[in-house]
Amino acid sequence: MSRRWQLVLFGLGALLFAQLVVRIGVGRLWADAAATGWMILPIVLLYGVVHAYNTRAWQLIMLDEPGRPRFARTYAILVAGCALNFITPMVNAGGEPYKVAALAPELGTGGATGFVILHAMVKVLGFLLVWLTALVLGLVLLPHTRLTVMLLAVGIVAVGTLIGLLLARHRRGMLAWALDRLGRIPGLKRVARSLEPRRAGLVEMDRQITDFYHRRPRRFAQALTLEYLSRCLFMLELCLIGASIGVRISYLDAFVIGGLEALITNLLFFVPFELGTREGATLLLFQQLGYAPGLGLYAALVSRVRDLLWIAAGLLLIWTGGRRPAPAENPGGVSA
Secondary structure (H helix, E strand, O other): OOHHHHHHHHHHHHHHHHHHHHHHOHHHHHHHHHHHHHHHHHHHHHHHHHHHHHHHHHHHHOOOOOOOOOHHHHHHHHHHHHHHHHHOOOOOOOHHHHHHHHHHHHHHHHHHHHHHHHHHHHHHHHHHHHHHHHHHHHHHHOOOOHHHHHHHHHHHHHHHHHHHHHHHHHHHOOHHHHHHHHOOOOOOHHHHHHHHHHHHHHHHHHHHHHHHHHHOHHHHHHHHHHHHHHHHHHOHHHHHHHHHOOOOOOHHHHHHHHHHHHHHHHHOOOOHHHOOHHHHHHHHHHHHOOOOHHHHHHHHHHHHHHHHHHHHHHHHHHHHHOOOOOOOOOOOOOOO
16 A cells, blocks of 8 residues: 555544544543543553463463573563554554564574464454454444444354364464465465475464464363453453443443444454554444443553553563573474
């Protein structure tokens, strides 16, 4: 996508965001922000616990590697990578190369790449399971209009299909398979040809992925469960935000709002920084569940504050996460 279109989309998102703020009222939002007070602390710390679950899942994936980093360093790398993903416009891809570079001294470039990709695949599966749960809950809790039921039903089928496809690729390998399919898509054949010299490395990483699935099924299930539970825990954020201004938000409502908002913003991934899309989706979902629209926009704004604080923390942790430890005698992992 050209820079011009990025700027156009960014401008449209900014206009939508400004329109929502004007609609609710700056005074109301400021009053709600002031009412949050000390509750911002547990809201921010909750995300730290979510990162801890993600870190433990990643460590389970790397458990057989003698040179794997300890929990604290893995946590720092993960938080820094998430910060870079968020501030990388459009593609959200800045964090994954950083994670590979940060792990390479211990695991080698090939091993680090494989473990980053494997964790990303498990994390995506966790997200898909959360979205599937939110869609099913939405069928129960959201108003039963024809359009709503149809959209939720289509979403359940689509997400369920993606889960099945990803599980199948875990069993049989994904990277070489994706390269083969890439060469059949018009307009992307040149990209496939440029990646063809890397096929041997992709095959090796596929072997690492399938070995983990077949040889460590219990650990695979544990890592996936931790990723799923981390997002379940994250849904408590909306309950805390509501409590900060004296509004009770049930956990199931929070799950529907948080899960479907994440699904919508991921479908609209091309909007830089989710500007306007997150706020609009959250406001709509709050309205559909019978809450005041101002609460929806306020919740989105508080989540922005949380994002900014964790981005700042992640950028500070880049120094810590990027330090090169003493080389291990047996780095393990897949060779490049």
